[in-house]
Amino acid sequence: MNRPLLAALTLAAAAFSLPAAAQFQKPEDAVKYRQSGMFVMANHFGRIGAMVQGRVPYDAAIATANAELVATLSKLPFAGFVEGTPGTAKGTAAPAIWTKRADFDAGAKKMQDEVAKLVAASKTNNLDNLKAAFGEVGKACKGCHDNFRNQ
């Protein structure tokens, strides 16, 4: 196995190797952690959106910096979906997350995979590639939000 791949796998394993519950002293901390991580991730995804939509000038280096941040952040929130922490208010975690956990996890992985493609697209220095990859990430976000977020 090559060293960069090994390093990436080690990092990924480390990020998931503590039992989720052990990361949080209280269930409320887990909820706040996942909501905070999603909010910061959405902000940086939105900065790419501003370029894609022509609201700010296209800058490949800024797009890549933000895409790489989104990629890092995309790994974090899911540890916060610990058992027994669904919400009821609009925009909070729906009970379906825990009754259809495999589907939820597959949706999370789909998003992470599309974000990895967004990073690659951002490095092609081509706005059309960025737009296409941005759209696919957006679809992956929406797919999970439609099914697993209280409306």
Place this chain on the structure above:
Amino acid sequence: MNRPLLAALTLAAAAFSLPAAAQFQKPEDAVKYRQSGMFVMANHFGRIGAMVQGRVPYDAAIATANAELVATLSKLPFAGFVEGTPGTAKGTAAPAIWTKRADFDAGAKKMQDEVAKLVAASKTNNLDNLKAAFGEVGKACKGCHDNFRNQ
């Protein structure tokens, strides 16, 4: 200039090259962004704290993964301290941030510098080194919180 350094500087420049206000549609978004970023950062710093304090077994790879996350996250919240957004409640941003901005910015940089040392210490595979660097980061956090967070 070597390539990794150049890449790091490009990334750092990109993270700060949009005017902060342009990143946020509303002042409340800036407040939520900085609070969310701080919360996620504190969680990952706390995972290292759990090792340092002997509450979970020492694992150098997990320490490094979390230290690197803290290093990435340590760059983010400060864009959210936009003009005109102090708080009044305990734990929120004190008005002094905007009246002594140079001191605040120096405090932020001190924390980021100590976090960089924490990453290096985590890679020595030596718990005593990790403990010492963890303590210095904690002091840097406290230094700013004492002066710039509403008590």
